[in-house]
Structure formats: C-alpha cells, structure tokens
Amino acid sequence: MQPVPPVxxxxxxxxxxxxxxxxxxxxxxxxRYAADExxxxxxxxxLVTSAIAKGKVRRFLADEAKGIPGVxxxxxxxxxxKREKVAFFGDGGYVSTSLVPLQGxxxxxxxxxxxxxxxxxxETAREAAHRLRVEYEVAEPVAGFRSPGAQTVELAAVKxxxxxxxxxxxxxxxxxxxxxxxxxxxxxxxxxxxxxLFSTTAVWNGDELTIYEPSQFVYSLKNCVARxxxxxxxxxxxxxxYVGGAFGSKGAPTQRTALVAALARQFNRxxxxxxxxxxxxxxxxxxxETRHRVRLGATPDGKLTAYGHEGWExxxxxxxxxxxxxxxxxxxxxSPNVWTKVNLVKADRNTPGFMRSPPEVPYMYALExxxxxxxxxxxxxxxxxxxxxxxxxxxxxxxAYTSRSLMKCYDEAAAQFGWSRRDPRPGSxxxxxxxxxxxxxTATYPTNMMPSAARVRLGGDGSARVQVAAHDVGTGAxxxxxxxxxxxxxxxxxxxxxxxxxxxxxxxxxAGGSMTTASACSAVxxxxxxxxxxxxxxxxxxxxxLAGMFEKLKVGSLEEYAEWAPPGGEKGLAALHEGRMGGxxxxxxxxxxxxxxxxxxxxxxxxxxxxxxxxxxxxxITGAFAGGRILNPRTARSQYLGGMIWGIGSALHEATExxxxxxxxxxxxxxxxxxxxxxxxxxxxxxxxxxxxxxxxPIGVKGIGELSNVGTAAAIAxxxxxxxxxxxxxxxxxxxxxx
Amino acid sequence: MGGDTKxxxxxxxxxxxxxxxxxxxxxxxxxLGAGAASAQxxxxxxxxxxxxxxxxxxxxxxxxxxxxxxxxLLDALREHAGLTGAKKGCDQGQCGACTVHxxxxxxxxxxxxAVMAQGKAVTSIEGLEGRDGTLHPVQQxxxxxxxxxxxxxxxxxxxxxxxxxxxxRAGDEAAIxxxxxxxxxxxxxxxxxxxxxxxxxxxxxxxx
Numbered sequence: 001m002q003p004v005p006p007v008x009x010x011x012x013x014x015x016x017x018x019x020x021x022x023x024x025x026x027x028x029x030x031x032r033y034a035a036d037e038x039x040x041x042x043x044x045x046x047l048v049t050s051a052i053a054k055g056k057v058r059r060f061l062a063d064e065a066k067g068i069p070g071v072x073x074x075x076x077x078x079x080x081x082k083r084e085k086v087a088f089f090g091d092g093g094y095v096s097t098s099l100v101p102l103q104g105x106x107x108x109x110x111x112x113x114x115x116x117x118x119x120x121x122x123e124t125a126r127e128a129a130h131r132l133r134v135e136y137e138v139a140e141p142v143a144g145f146r147s148p149g150a151q152t153v154e155l156a157a158v159k160x161x162x163x164x165x166x167x168x169x170x171x172x173x174x175x176x177x178x179x180x181x182x183x184x185x186x187x188x189x190x191x192x193x194x195x196x197l198f199s200t201t202a203v204w205n206g207d208e209l210t211i212y213e214p215s216q217f218v219y220s221l222k223n224c225v226a227r228x229x230x231x232x233x234x235x236x237x238x239x240x241x242y243v244g245g246a247f248g249s250k251g252a253p254t255q256r257t258a259l260v261a262a263l264a265r266q267f268n269r270x271x272x273x274x275x276x277x278x279x280x281x282x283x284x285x286x287x288x289e290t291r292h293r294v295r296l297g298a299t300p301d302g303k304l305t306a307y308g309h310e311g312w313e314x315x316x317x318x319x320x321x322x323x324x325x326x327x328x329x330x331x332x333x334x335s336p337n338v339w340t341k342v343n344l345v346k347a348d349r350n351t352p353g354f355m356r357s358p359p360e361v362p363y364m365y366a367l368e369x370x371x372x373x374x375x376x377x378x379x380x381x382x383x384x385x386x387x388x389x390x391x392x393x394x395x396x397x398x399x400a401y402t403s404r405s406l407m408k409c410y411d412e413a414a415a416q417f418g419w420s421r422r423d424p425r426p427g428s429x430x431x432x433x434x435x436x437x438x439x440x441x442t443a444t445y446p447t448n449m450m451p452s453a454a455r456v457r458l459g460g461d462g463s464a465r466v467q468v469a470a471h472d473v474g475t476g477a478x479x480x481x482x483x484x485x486x487x488x489x490x491x492x493x494x495x496x497x498x499x500x501x502x503x504x505x506x507x508x509x510x511a512g513g514s515m516t517t518a519s520a521c522s523a524v525x526x527x528x529x530x531x532x533x534x535x536x537x538x539x540x541x542x543x544x545x546l547a548g549m550f551e552k553l554k555v556g557s558l559e560e561y562a563e564w565a566p567p568g569g570e571k572g573l574a575a576l577h578e579g580r581m582g583g584x585x586x587x588x589x590x591x592x593x594x595x596x597x598x599x600x601x602x603x604x605x606x607x608x609x610x611x612x613x614x615x616x617x618x619x620x621i622t623g624a625f626a627g628g629r630i631l632n633p634r635t636a637r638s639q640y641l642g643g644m645i646w647g648i649g650s651a652l653h654e655a656t657e658x659x660x661x662x663x664x665x666x667x668x669x670x671x672x673x674x675x676x677x678x679x680x681x682x683x684x685x686x687x688x689x690x691x692x693x694x695x696x697x698p699i700g701v702k703g704i705g706e707l708s709n710v711g712t713a714a715a716i717a718x719x720x721x722x723x724x725x726x727x728x729x730x731x732x733x734x735x736x737x738x739x
Numbered sequence: 740m741g742g743d744t745k746x747x748x749x750x751x752x753x754x755x756x757x758x759x760x761x762x763x764x765x766x767x768x769x770x771l772g773a774g775a776a777s778a779q780x781x782x783x784x785x786x787x788x789x790x791x792x793x794x795x796x797x798x799x800x801x802x803x804x805x806x807x808x809x810x811x812l813l814d815a816l817r818e819h820a821g822l823t824g825a826k827k828g829c830d831q832g833q834c835g836a837c838t839v840h841x842x843x844x845x846x847x848x849x850x851x852x853a854v855m856a857q858g859k860a861v862t863s864i865e866g867l868e869g870r871d872g873t874l875h876p877v878q879q880x881x882x883x884x885x886x887x888x889x890x891x892x893x894x895x896x897x898x899x900x901x902x903x904x905x906x907x908r909a910g911d912e913a914a915i916x917x918x919x920x921x922x923x924x925x926x927x928x929x930x931x932x933x934x935x936x937x938x939x940x941x942x943x944x945x946x947x
Contacts, residue, residue, distance in 0.1 A: 006884045006931055019882050026890030027878040027897060029824020029864035036823035069788060122814060123807040124788070195828040195836050195925050196891045244826070244891025245925045277829045474889030474926045638885050638928060645927035670923060671833040677920040678929045682912075 001412045003622070003685035008633035012690035013700070015487070017634035021478035021498055022242070031242045035199040035274050037212040042201065043072055045260060045273035046125035048115030048132050049282060050107045053141035053663035054348045057105040057114055061133035065117065070124040072267060074132060075116040077102045081262035083228045088319045088351070089252040089581055094224035096252035096285050097351040099318045101259060107136070108318055109350045110664040111282020113256065118263060118271065141348035141663035144189075144314060145291060152312065155342040158320050165330045166339045167396050170295070173306025173337030177297025180306075181373045185294065185366040186730040187713075188655035189314075190287040191280075192355050193670055196244020198275040198284055200257050202264040209261055210237045214244060215501075216251045216511035218469050219579030222503040228258035229265075233578075238503040243511070246473040248354030249284050251512050252581070256283060281668035285353025286656065288314040288321070292366035296374045297337075302388040304335035311363060312343045316351040320344055325363025328446060331596060332367060334391035348663050354512055356646060357706040360445060361713070365650075368441035368714030369729065372721065382440055382718070383410050383419065383602075394596045401596045402695040405626035406442065409602040412687050413624035414440075417604040426725035434608040437723025441715035443601035443625065445707040447696050448513035451565035451576045453506035454523035456485060458531050458558045460550040462543055464489055466527075467499045470508035470520040475705050476635030477516050483631055484521040484699070488528030490539045506561060507576045514703030517631060519564070522698050526562035534558055566697065568594075595695060599702040601625035603644065603711050607719040614735035618648050618680070618716065624687035628702035633688060640686045640708040647712020649676045655732050793857055797822060798866030806853055812846075813837045815853035816863060824864035824894045828923070835922035838895035839863045845902040864894035867901065876942040877901045877935070886935035888926035896922045900936045909940035 008017045025031040050057075062074050073079075080102035087093025101113035115132060119125035142149050155162050174180055194214075201212040209231065215221045218238040226233040243250060256273065264271040275283060290313050297306035309329055315321045326340035355361075375382040390407050393400050414420070422438045423429055429436040454468040466485040472478045478498045486493040499505055509519040532538055534553070540546045550556065565573050603623040609616050623644050630636045653674035657667045667673050693700050713731055720738075721727050728737045790805035795815060802820045813830075816822040816839070825848055828836035832850040839848045840862040867875040877900045880886070887893040896919070903909050903918045915936045916929070924932065 006934055020885065020887075022890070023882040024874075026887055026893050027864075027874065027881045028868050029822075029894045031890055032823070033826070033891060035827070036817070038821060038823075069786075121807055122818065123809045127809075193925060194889070194891070195826070195834055195923060196889070197827055197829075242891075243889060244828075245889040247925070274827065277831070277833075474887075476888075634885050638888055638926075638931065641930060642888060642927040645929065649927075669831065669833060670829050671831075675923060675925065676927060676929070677923060678916040678932065679920040681927070681929045682916070684930050 001687050003416060004633060004637050004688055006634070006637070008637060011633060011688060013692050014630040014633045014688070014690070015483055016632065018479060018483060018493055018632060020476060020635065021482050022472070033196060033242045033244050034201065034212040034214045034240055035197070037201055039201055039203055039270040039272065042270040042272040043118045043120065043267055044122045044125040045263065045271050046117045046129040047113055047275060047279050047283070048117065048129050049279050050110060050112040050114050051134065052107055052136050052138050053110040055107050055139040056137040057107065058135040058137050060115070061135070065128040065132040068124060068128050068131065070120040071128045072118040072120065074128065075102065075118065075263065076114065077104050081266050083258045083262060084230055086224055086227050090319060090321050094220055094253055096254050096353050097316065097319055099255065101255050109282065109316065109348055110662065111279060111350065113283055116259065116263065118267065143658050143660045143663035144289060144347055145312065145345055147347065147660065151346045152343050153346065155322050155324060155344055158344065159322065162324060164341045165327055165396055168337035170306050170308045170337050170339035174295060174297045177305045178300045179298050179374065179377045181294070181296040181370050181377060183294055183370055183373060183729060185292040185369060187290045187362040187365055188731055189289045189658060190355060190650070190654045191656050191673060192247040192249035193673060193675060194245025194247060194249060197277060198280050199273060200260040201270065201272045202261040203270040204265055208235050208237065210239060211257060211261065212239055213257060214246065214250050215240050216243065216246045216471050216473060217579060218471070218501060218503040219507045220510065220581065221253045221257065223579040224253040225258050225261055229261060241501040243471055243473040246511065247356045248358065248512060251354050251510060254284050277670060278668040281656065281665050282350055285351060287355035287358065288352035290362040292363070294366050294370040296370050298374055298378060302378050302380050302385050304333055304389050306337045307333065307335040308339045309367065310341045312345055314347055314349065314352065315344045316349050317346050319351040321352045323359035325359030328360055328444065329363045329367045330396055331394050331598070332442070332444060333389035334395050338395060357445060357710050360710040361650060364442070364444065364710050365713045365731065368711050369717050372439065372714070372718040373727065381424070383414055386410060386442060399594060399596045401598065403628065403691055403693040404598065404600060405689050405691045406600040406602065408689050409600055409624040409626055412689055413602045413604050413622050416685060416687060417622040419604060426722055433611050435611055435723040437607045437609070437719040437721065438604065439715045439717070439719030439722055440602065440604045441711035441718060443603055443623070443707050443711040445514060445599050445703065445710060447518065447597035447599065447702040448515040449519045449566040449569070449697060450509045450515055451563065451569055451572045452508050452519040452523040453561065453563045453576070454520060454527050455506050455559065455561045456524060456527040456531060458489060458539065460547055460556055462491055462546055463495045464491060465497045465499065466524055467505045468508040468520050468523065469503055469505040470500050470516050471511035472500055473511045475511065475516065475639065476632060479635055480517055480631040481520055481524060484524050485528060488525050489531060510581055514705040518697050518699065518701040518703050521701065523562050523564035525698055526564050527560040530560040530562065531558050597696050597702070599625070599627035599704060599707050601707055603715045605715045605719050607716060607723055609720065609723050609738065614738040616652055616720070616733065616735065620683040621648070622685040623708055624689050625704065625707055626689040626691040627704040627707060628691055628693040628696055629700040630688060631701065636688065636704055637686050639705050641684050643708030644684055644712050645676050645681050646709035648680065648716065650709065650731065651713035651716035652732050652734070791854065793853055795820065795853060795856055795861060797861040798863060808854060810853045811849050812839070812851040812853045812856045812861070813848035816848065822863050822865050826891055826894055828892065834892070835899060836892045836895040838898040838922065840898060840902065845899050864897060867897065875901065877904060877939040880935035880938040884931045884935040884938060886928050886931040888928055892922060892924045896924065896932055900939065903936055904940045904943050909936050
C-alpha cells in the first residue's frame with residue numbers, strides 16, 4: 001500500500017477528499033477567532049500573577065499603578081467580585097481547577113492569578129500590571145516528584161470510580177518467564193501551546209452575557225459560567241466558531257472567564273482579556289509529568305506471561321487529576337497475568353489536565369519501550385514480538401474487539417519503510433559520521449463517544465443547513481459534518497451550510513476524546529434519516545420533483561432536531577444539555593462485557609545521530625493507521641501527519657522546565673519551550689489501512705485525532721537505542737542525553 | 740531608555756504628518772522631537788502616554804489613527820484598524836503568526852511599533868486577495884494542499900510563504916523548510932505547507 005498523497009484518491013470505506021469547508025475564510029484572514037471579535041469600547045484586562053508558588057500575598061503597593069491615566073481599577077482579593085464555587089470537572093463539575101482566584105491571600109501555585117488591571121487601553125493595562133508591587137510571605141513549595149515533602153497517594157484511595165485493572169497472578173507470571181524486563185521510564189511536563197492565545201471577551205446586554213472565548217466545549221463553558229455567576233444558563237451565550245488550536249487546553253473552563261464576566265458586569269462595559277503567552281502556562285492546564293515501572297515476562301518464543309505497570313502522575317494540592325493510562329495499556333497485548341497500579345503525587349503546582357491522548361502518550365511510551373527491550377532480550381524482531389502477542393479479545397475481561405487491524409498496520413508500514421533491510425545490531429547501520437537507527441512502536445486509541453444533538457433543515461431548493469454545538473479545533477469537523485449531512489440526505493456536499501461553535505445551537509460533544517465525528521455525525525444521521533422518511537425514503541435529485549414534494553407536504557422546508565446517545569449512554573443526554581463531561585461522556589457501547597473498541601496504528605522511524613555532536617534528526621517516519629470509516633481522507637491524513645509530528649516533539653523537543661526550588665516554569669514561552677519547526681520534519685508518510693467496523697456506532701467511525709501521536713516517542717527512543725546501543729528511558733531525548 | 744528615544748523621535752514624524760501648518764514646523768525642521776513636543780505645550784513636560792496621530796498605509800488604504808506610542812503594528816491593525824487577519828500568538832516575535840509585509844519585506848508586526856510603519860506600505864493577509872476575489876497563488880496552494888488545520892498561524896504562514904516565493908527562495912524543499920521555520924504551526928501541517936509553497940513557486944515561475 002502506498003503512502004497517501006495530500007489529496008488522497010478514493011479508497012475503500014472512505015469518503016471524498018473534499019477541501020476544508022472553511023478553507024477560504026482561513027486563507028484570507030476572514031475566519032473570526034474569539035479575540036478577533038470587534039466589541040465597542042472595551043476595557044482591557046491584564047492579569048497579575050504570583051511570583052511565588054506557595055505562601056500569601058501580604059500586601060499590594062498599588063499607588064504607582066493606580067496613578068497611571070487610563071487605569072480603571074486594580075482588582076485583587078481585597079475587592080474582587082464574588083463568584084460561586086463550582087466543582088472540579090474531574091469530580092463531576094466543570095472547572096479545570098477548583099481554586100477560585102482572588103478569593104483570599106493564599107497562594108497555591110506559581111503564576112496564580114492574584115490581580116487584574118482594567119484600563120482603557122491594552123498598553124495601559126499592561127504597564128499598570130507591571131507597576132503593581134506585591135509583598136509576599138514565602139513558603140517552601142513542593143515542585144515535583146523529587147521534591148522533599150512530595151506526597152504520594154494511591155489513586156484508588158482518593159477516587160472511588162477508579163479500580164486498578166488486572167488479571168491473573170503477576171508474581172507467578174514473572175516466575176514462569178524465561179526472559180524478563182524491569183525498567184523505569186519518565187515523561188516530562190508538557191504544555192499544549194496552541195498558537196492562539198487564551199482569551200476572553202465578555203459583553204453584557206442587560207442581564208444577558210455573551211462570551212467570546214476559544215473553547216472545545218461551549219455548552220460546558222456556558223453552564224459553568226452561569227453557575228459561577230448565579231445566572232440561568234439561558235442568559236449566557238458562548239460564541240466561538242473557530243478555535244486556533246486547543247489540544248485539550250480549551251476543554252474544561254478555566255476560572256478566568258467568570259472573573260472577566262463579573263468585571264464586565266461591575267464596570268458596565270465589555271472587558272477583553274488576551275492572556276500573555278507566559279501567563280497561559282500557569283492559569284490553564286498541562287500534561288503532567290509521569291513515572292513508570294514496567295515489568296514484562298515472556299516465554300523463550302516471545303509469548304507474554306506477565307505485564308506489570310505502575311504509574312505515578314503529578315497533580316496539584318487542590319485537585320486530584322489523573323489519566324490512569326493502564327486502563328488502555330492493559331488491553332494492548334495478550335498476557336494471562338496483568339497487574340497495574342496508579343499513584344498520584346501532590347505538588348504545589350497548577351492543576352494538570354487533558355493534553356492530546358492524555359493517558360496513552362505517557363503510558364504507551366513506557367509499554368512500547370519495554371516491549372522493545374523485551375524484543376532485544378529475546379533476540380527477536382520487535383514487529384514479530386507484537387504479532388505473537390496480538391489478540392482479538394481483551395486480556396482483562398475477554399470482550400471481543402469490534403475490529404483490530406494492528407498487524408495489518410505493522411505489515412503495511414514495515415513494507416513501505418523497508419524494515420526487512422534492518423540490521424538489528426545496535427550501531428550497525430552507520431552512514432559516515434551519522435549513526436542510523438530504526439525503531440517502531442504501536443499506536444492505539446479507544447473509541448469514545450458521547451451523546452449529541454443536531455438540527456438539520458432541508459430547503460425546497462435542495463440546500464441544507466446542519467447545526468450542532470460541536471467544535472472545529474482544526475480537526476476538520478466543519479468538513480466532515482457537512483459531508484456526512486450530504487451523504488445521509490443524498491445531496492451534494494456543496495449544498496450544505498454547517499454551523500458549529502455556538503452555545504445556542506443544539507448541544508454537541510466536547511472536542512476531546514477524538515469523539516466529535518462519531519458522536520455528532522451519529523446525531524446528524526438520525527435527523528437526516530427522519531427527513532428522508534418524510535420524503536418517502538429519499539431526497540429526489542431533480543429540483544422540480546423536490547419542489548413538488550414540498551408543495552404536497554405544504555411546507556417550505558423540512559427540519560428535524562435529533563438526539564443520539566451511544567448504547568448504554570442514554571442517561572447522558574440530560575448531562576449533555578448541562579455541558580457536563582462526566583455522566584454522558586466516553587460511553588463505550590452496551591452489552592456485557594462491553595465490546596473492546598480501539599483504533600490502532602504502527603509507526604516506524606529512522607533517526608540519525610551525529611557521532612560527535614550527538615545531534616538527533618528524524619529524516620523519515622512512516623505510520624499506518626486503521627480507524628474504521630474515514631469520512632474525509634484529506635483531513636484525516638492531516639490529523640495523522642500532525643499527530644506523528646507531535647510525537648517527534650514529544651520524543652526530542654518538548655519539556656516544560658521546572659525550577660525545583662521555586663516550583664516555577666522557567667521556559668514559559670514558545671521559543672524556549674521547544675516544539676518541532678518546519679526544518680525538523682523532512683518526510684512523513686501516512687498509510688491508511690481500510691477497516692470496516694459495523695459495531696462501534698451507526699456510522700462505523702472510531703475517531704482518529706489522538707491516535708497517531710501515541711507510540712511515536714517510543715518508536716524514536718527505540719530507534720535511538722538501535723543507533724547507539726544506549727537505552728534512554730527519560731524524555732525528551734536531547735543531545736546531552738547521549739553524551 | 741531606548742524606547743523613549745524611539746518614541747520621541749517618531750512622535751515628531753507623526754507631528755509633522757498631522758500638523759504641517761502649525762508654527763512648530765520651522766522649529767521641528769532643525770530641532771529634535773523633544774523640542775517639537777515642548778513647543779506644543781510650553782513649560783510643561785509632555786505626556787508620554789498621550790495619543791499620537793499616525794497614518795498607516797495598509798493594503799493601499801490610509802488609516803489615520805490616534806494611538807498610544809507603545810502600540811505595536813499588530814495591535815494597531817487588529818484593535819484599531821479592524822484588520823484581524825494577522826494573529827497574536829506570542830507577542831514577542833517567537834511564533835510568526837503576526838507576519839505582515841512592510842515595503843514587501845516580511846516582518847513580525849508584534850515586534851514593530853506602529854509608528855515605525857508610517858510612510859511604508861503595509862500588506863496584511865487581507866491585502867493578498869485580488870479585488871475580484873481571486874486568491875493569491877499561495878492562498879490557493881494552501882487550500883489545495885491542506886496546508887493548515889486550525890488556521891490560526893495560517894495568515895502568518897501565507898505572508899512568509901508569499902515572501903519565500905517572491906524572493907526566489909523556494910528552490911528546493913530544504914530551502915523552503917528553512918525559510919518557513921520562523922512560522923510555528925502547532926497543528927504541524929509542515930509537510931503540507933512545503934507542498935503548498937512548492938506549488939505556488941511553480942505557478943509563479945510558470946507566469947514569469
């Protein structure tokens with residue numbers, strides 16, 4: 001199978017590679033992102049954030065700042081408007097952290113919001129924020145895993161719904177093994193760093209509030225802010241048709257929105273806040289650092305006898321955020337004995353949160369590196385080790401996979417990559433001064449769904465309009481929802497108008513968990529099916545025939561509102577209208593045991609490491625993926641492409657550096673927080689393995705936005721081992737790791 | 740402070756542009772900005788935060804804007820001229836999302852004060868499209884090659900790409916990647932961006 005070109009030809013079980021629905025508005029600068037919204041005479045807000053991680057604000061010296069012409073107010077805990085406390089989203093509430101800023105002098109993490117300056121201009125607000133002096137009472141913070149006083153708690157002890165998954169007897173499995181691996185891995189703090197800055201613009205019209213803010217879940221933001229400001233939810237309107245990248249960072253509402261909205265109400269004026277890049281590192285979420293101990297045991301012919309995985313995840317003092325990736329890794333390979341445990345380590349840090357493939361990236365990194373170590377110990381090809389341990393049913397509860405094309409992905413990607421030419425001996429594939437290494441790893445992502453509603457209207461002229469408060473964060477949601485509507489109605493895609501990203505539309509899924517397509521398009525299908533039924537089964541292609549039918553029905557248009565929930569997830573419909581992630585999200589279908597539903601992929605990379613400078617390059621990377629039905633292979637290919645490049649960043653570049661003494665991020669900017677640039681990415685090849693899955697949902701879609709950045713870092717680390725003979729288990733792998 | 744020197748120097752230029760008929764003109768011709776400003780209000784220190792009248796020529800249109808002297812070209816475009824195509828991604832010259840052309844050269848508008856752009860031709864993403872709605876070859880190439888996802892860095896990428904093509908720097912993929920590496924794309928559409936620049940370069944040389 002050949003790599004897919006940017007405009008893929010039609011392939012099995014895939015839709016048309018239409019260009020993006022909103023393409024023209026994005027290349028002309030007309031696409032209006034939240035901070036682009038013009039508002040009349042706004043007051044500008046600039047945040048004042050804490051210079052210390054733990055302690056108290058003793059007092060503010062504000063005279064100088066207040067004296068600057070144009071400053072309207074300096075808001076601190078001494079005069080801030082009150083907001084109602086809303087629970088942390090991980091506890092069934094909404095907010096990304098339960099810490100309400102400006103409600104007292106206590107400091108719980110570096111960069112905590114301790115003040116807001118309001119001024120007539122952005123320049124004045126910024127100047128005043130910098131001239132506000134703060135006196136602190138400083139206490140010693142816990143920065144991370146290595147800090148004295150860092151407290152470890154078992155996740156199962158603090159989270160009722162969590163159960164460490166396992167089966168069999170790990171000790172017996174290890175004792176029975178001919179070959180074992182026992183290794184520890186580390187993944188660093190990472191920040192999403194979408195290029196769009198976090199921003200909030202709040203405008204009141206009487207008792208109605210309009211919010212312009214980049215959001216992956218406008219219903220959640222609406223309902224959250226309504227509760228924080230004690231308003232009926234219908235009085236809050238969130239508008240956000242375009243999101244300038246999110247990756248999880250704009251999922252759970254942060255505390256800033258209600259604060260900005262409260263100030264706009266108090267000062268009777270629109271308030272606009274564009275959060276500075278450095279402040280964004282502290283007032284939103286991040287991917288927490290993790291530690292892992294992985295134990296594997298296998299028979300001499302490579303069959304796993306034991307898989308043990310203990311994880312440690314950092315969280316804040318105020319909230320217990322977890323990702324618990326062992327739930328997924330335990331399903332990965334056939335092992336009769338599986339033991340897992342997840343721990344949280346509490347630190348004086350802001351609360352972490354979702355970041356693209358939250359559990360899978362760190363946990364699969366550890367497992368896939370350990371699998372490579374096992375292959376080396378067994379003197380076996382790493383692809384063959386995966387084949388021997390491939391399984392069509394869950395090792396934990398025996399549930400059958402609805403489909404699993406893992407080995408097909410391996411075989412297709414291996415053939416394209418030329419894996420058969422690999423000399424397995426470390427350091428054996430030198431090219432002049434460059435050490436060449438080839439590595440591979442598995443990508444996996446669960447098929448998540450949540451309830452969704454949708455409204456579809458078919459006009460007498462054969463055009464249609466589809467409305468759902470889903471979100472296009474760059475994923476192609478506009479395009480595929482439009483294509484799906486066209487397909488389900490049986491009309492051309494260019495006849496469909498798509499409206500997303502507005503809380504006055506029917507509620508849609510969070511742009512997270514890779515579930516927008518499966519969820520929103522399933523609801524769209526229900527609405528479209530009903531419209532076709534009303535027309536006797538199909539929409540006639542002939543405009544005259546269609547007009548005749550409308551005349552007979554005595555209507556100018558046909559409109560259907562539909563709600564859809566995955567099997568077993570019906571109770572989540574009420575939660576959907578309340579914008580809750582808990583309750584209705586991530587249902588995995590009905591039946592007992594619930595079927596195992598995952599997308600899979602296989603990734604192969606070449607690294608080149610300079611023998612003297614240890615500079616590491618990734619000249620090529622090949623990935624093959626199977627994710628059920630692909631609605632648009634062009635946008636899907638871009639998702640895979642971007643994901644694998646994320647994986648390169650995860651392996652070689654990205655890390656938020658932490659001042660261990662002050663619990664502060666020291667590279668809180670997008671130059672020193674390294675992400676891949678164009679020059680880092682020469683050749684990325686994508687293979688789409690056709691896959692038909694009739695069980696996952698009515699449209700056979702698994703969700704792919706978070707698949708391809710899983711496993712990449714392990715494939716690179718494994719290639720680094722192959723190039724050098726050095727096993728680097730801590731990410732990122734930098735030249736200094738190899739000196 | 741350097742910033743102050745710059746500010747006064749340029750406020751003189753703004754002063755000249757907006758009040759050519761006042762008595763200050765002969766003074767200003769031979770005296771530094773501070774002198775010109777003090778001539779405005781004898782005996783009193785000038786207010787450094789007072790708005791300065793500026794004229795910016797953007798996409799062929801003159802915008803007369805009273806701006807805080809510290810206003811960046813990016814904020815002048817976005818918050819005062821109503822041209823929100825150029826994007827703020829870092830406000831410190833790290834991401835490239837704010838790239839516009841100044842007399843045909845790509846610049847970071849977040850690191851350019853608006854006063855420095857006076858008397859120069861500013862071209863933003865809004866000025867690339869033809870008056871008849873025809874897309875610039877680079878814009879069309881970005882659509883054809885799916886060279887963006889979220890679209891937020893795209894105006895900056897396109898302005899850099901247009902300069903890359905215009906300056907004949909799109910000779911091979913490595914050269915394109917190097918030229919385009921000042922524009923971060925977190926969605927990581929990089930390979931598609933390279934393909935788009937290549938396509939646009941072919942269109943250009945085909946025409947030439």
